[in-house]
Amino acid sequence: MRQELNLRGNQALLARANPLSKFAAVFLITAVLALSIDWVSASVALAFEFLLFPLAGLTLTLLWQRGWPLILAAAVGGWSTSILAPDSGRTLIDVGIWTMSEGSLELGIGFMLRGLAIALPAVLLMSCTDPTDLADALAQKARLPHRFVLGTLAAMRLVGLMAEEWQTIGMARRARGVGSRGNAVQRLKATLGQSFGLLVQAIRRASRLAVTMEARGFGGGRRTWARESTFSALDAWVLAGGVVMAGTAVVAAVSLGTWNMVWLGS
């Protein structure tokens, strides 16, 4: 997990853009897709997203490794919509209570494509945005309080350690005779105890880290930034790209007559 999130060596174009412009572009696209369940706007956006993958240094294999739960969820969502949605048009499959018609299939595919088109930009964003750069941008450009932003950033580093700590505490407790196997109640009890142990360790670590940060002068008034968060021409292109993608998706869907506002029903 930690290794996969490590972006060092990602020299892709989008990795050099400012995180805020990437966020804005992703927000635009997902906002438009959230408005309508139709397969045209979703597939247009999806097609654009696949074109962008190389620019974010993402390959299909990497995408599957990082985003498989989202992809599976979209597929399952599409499948259940197509068999459960009200039928219209010719019936394609009829197995007792489950029927799939042309209308419900179209809705299901629209649902699945939309799920993917909304989820993939998040995977894309994660894979080309370093948390440190994001923090710099949030504090310097979005003017969020630096105490909060840097505190969160430093704490996130401890989350990776917690995973290791969890495993160690689990073993240490087994060595004391606390079984993590057995029936559901026993397992739940063991997990609660282990969580408590982890909590204690997390608090200790966090307070030591806080001392370290304070001893390095953190928490005072004015501070400077070793890394300047900047906007460049690339960020204008990123924003423009977001607008074009969102716009094309809407125009294509409206002109093909599939635009289907969520709250208007079908």
Add this chain to the structure above:
Amino acid sequence: MGAPSRHEASVAVRPAAVTARGWGWRHAGRAKPAVRGLDLEIRPGERVLLLGPSGAGKSTLLHALAGVLGDMDDDGGDAGESDETGSLLVDGAVPREQRGRAGLMQQDPETQVVLSRVGDDVAFGAENLAVPRDAIWARVHEALDDVGLSRLPRDHPTSALSGGQKQRLALAGILAMRPGLILLDEPTANLDPAGVLEVRDAVGRCVDKTGATLVVVEHRVSVWKDLVDRIVVLQPGSATEDAVLLDGPPDQVLADARTMLAAAGVWVPGYVPGTRARSGNPAAGSGGLLLAAENLAVSRERPRRSGFRKVPPVPVQHDISAQVRAGQALAITGPNGAGKSTFALTLAGLLEPVAGKVSATLDLSRGAGIDPYKWKAEQLIERIGTVFQEPEHQFVTGKVLDELLFGPRHLGHGEERVDELLERLRLTHLVDANPYTLSGGEKRRLSVATVLAAHPRVLVLDEPTFGQDANTWAELASFLSELLDSGTAVVSVTHDAEFTAALGGTELRMAAAEPVAP
């Protein structure tokens, strides 16, 4: 602002002076003060080694000098008010009001790193002191160079550093603030011998170069003796006695008070505390076989899921074979990262082998099956007991006595042994205390006692002597030698050659793990 001059990048710092006058500090929620009546004068540029038994308030003093005492106690508790008496000044002013004048390094390397990239982490302190950007990077490069990490790229991930490298990185972060006072709180307690020297030498170079005042707290005098020019021995302060017990040049203090320091548990150079000798020949193969590892490959990681596929972990070490015999000591040694602990945990039935197998003989398993990893927790603890490096990981109750009774109660027998263990490991006066509030040595003794309360035939210990003072060390070694004589097998993962020698037995030396191509 202006461009940074070359001069700014290499100027020596103005060393700080420390003055304590009747200074005392009581932590919030504690009845007794941690420090009481401290009178101490440290001149600018002096290098001081602070010694003293645990509870003498060494860490408290360092935290106070760093200006971080009070709002962030290590226990996180804030019950009631803390209490300060007398005065403690750095350059004639209160430390809290002089950000960046002092830099503090603590024990746990993981919490000395703030950010995830090497360059950013070093820059962090300088940023907080509002140093102009160009000057920061000049300082970062110089600091990384001074601690010997200049070969690392600036965006190198800090998570990929060893413990010794993390501590050197922390030192670089401190140097980049250009402090006049460098405070080190047991900076090498969690490191292997190579890491200890790495950090000690980096500190020496940096103090030589900057001329900053240095205050180090450490148990291991031999490591720091030649680097400091003064040793101050603290004692738990009382109403009648001075907090400073001894003060003077290293050789003089060590000559005058060698015996007394050794008695107080300080590791004075050239002194190995006496321990109980093993009876008979400890290397003799008389003991029956209890546990065997055959061609074992070990890893802490579980099989990874990549999409639908299950990928087995890359073992940190493979083809290890070893035998554990009753009444025999087995020491597992080797450099950090060689997979010693991982091997020991696999041997102890806590990790699943990646390849090869661990088998218990009938003598040990007594009907529980051949593979210790498959045993139930209750079956495991009366056969193989494991003492972890960090005692707190194993505490499961809120009281010392309950902690000891926990194993026997689960097993339904053995409660009568608890009193004897309490007595033997000097914990009787602490039965009602909360395990988390004990001192380092007490925690170690308790963690050994709790595991032994279940009466295992095999005892596995992970770095049992790390960070321990000489007294706890000697007690532990003597106690284990008794256990060995009574037929228990003792497996210890250790860097400590004297400890290995004290227990005798065989040594399994593991080579540094080779990077395996995935």
